[in-house]
Amino acid sequence: MDIHPKLQELLDKQEITEIMYKFARALDRVDGELMKSTYWEDAIEEHQDPIFPELFFYNDNAWKFVEPAMEGFRQLKATQHRVSNPLIELEGDNATAECYVWAYHLHDENGIDKEGILGGRHHFKFERRNGEWRIKHRSTVFDWNQNQNSTAIWSEKYDDKYRGKRDRSDESYSYLKKC
Numbered sequence: 001m002d003i004h005p006k007l008q009e010l011l012d013k014q015e016i017t018e019i020m021y022k023f024a025r026a027l028d029r030v031d032g033e034l035m036k037s038t039y040w041e042d043a044i045e046e047h048q049d050p051i052f053p054e055l056f057f058y059n060d061n062a063w064k065f066v067e068p069a070m071e072g073f074r075q076l077k078a079t080q081h082r083v084s085n086p087l088i089e090l091e092g093d094n095a096t097a098e099c100y101v102w103a104y105h106l107h108d109e110n111g112i113d114k115e116g117i118l119g120g121r122h123h124f125k126f127e128r129r130n131g132e133w134r135i136k137h138r139s140t141v142f143d144w145n146q147n148q149n150s151t152a153i154w155s156e157k158y159d160d161k162y163r164g165k166r167d168r169s170d171e172s173y174s175y176l177k178k179c
Contacts, residue, residue: 012095013088015133016126020099022179023122023135024081030166032070034179036063039135040127046139051105051116051147062135077113078106078166083122093128094136101140106150113150119143 019038026035039045043062052072058065073079086099098121105116120142127136164170 009090012090012128012133013086016088016095016097016124017086019126019133019135020083020086020097020122020124023138024083024101025172025179027069027073027081028079028164028166029168029170029172030070030073031168032066035066035069037134039063039138040129043135044137046137050118050142050145062138073166076105076107078104078164080104095124095126095128095133097124097126098122099124106152113152115146115148115150117146117148119145 022034023038025031026038039062041063044060045062045065046059047065048057058068080103082102083099084102086097088095088097101118101120101122103116103118103120105118107114107116120140123139123141124135125137126133161171
């Protein structure tokens with residue numbers, strides 16, 4: 001048995017999985033440049049948010065989607081996107097993938113903190129060009145959501161140093177230099 005093709009398959013799948021993780025990080029840190037780095041310049045983004053469909057509906061060039069997406073995420077008080085269960089099928093320099101997504105969005109509604117919690121799946125088409133994998137097409141299918149008043153309580157004594165930031169001042173950027 002030739003181990004090289006299996007090893008290359010594992011390496012390709014790991015690289016693709018990390019792109020999914022970087023995409024989620026880009027949303028939560030409101031990092032447009034990181035988000036762009038996950039897409040090819042001619043990629044397509046297909047997306048509609050079930051909670052704010054009029055704000056987040058898009059089916060066009062992914063790079064052009066980045067700035068409106070970042071502007072929308074700046075309006076939210078907090079977000080967290082988790083991706084899991086990646087399934088990836090490779091075919092030469094092309095790949096298709098699905099991963100589950102759990103997304104938490106905290107926003108203000110008439111002075112009351114509201115939580116939008118979404119569960120769904122990202123569907124991807126990836127393409128490798130010059131040895132690098134990036135997203136060629138992404139769409140999201142939502143399976144469920146919850147919308148409720150927030151119950152979060154933060155102590156007034158909680159040190160701001162340990163609070164996540166929604167930009168490059170977040171402490172994670174001092175740990176991860178290449179992501």
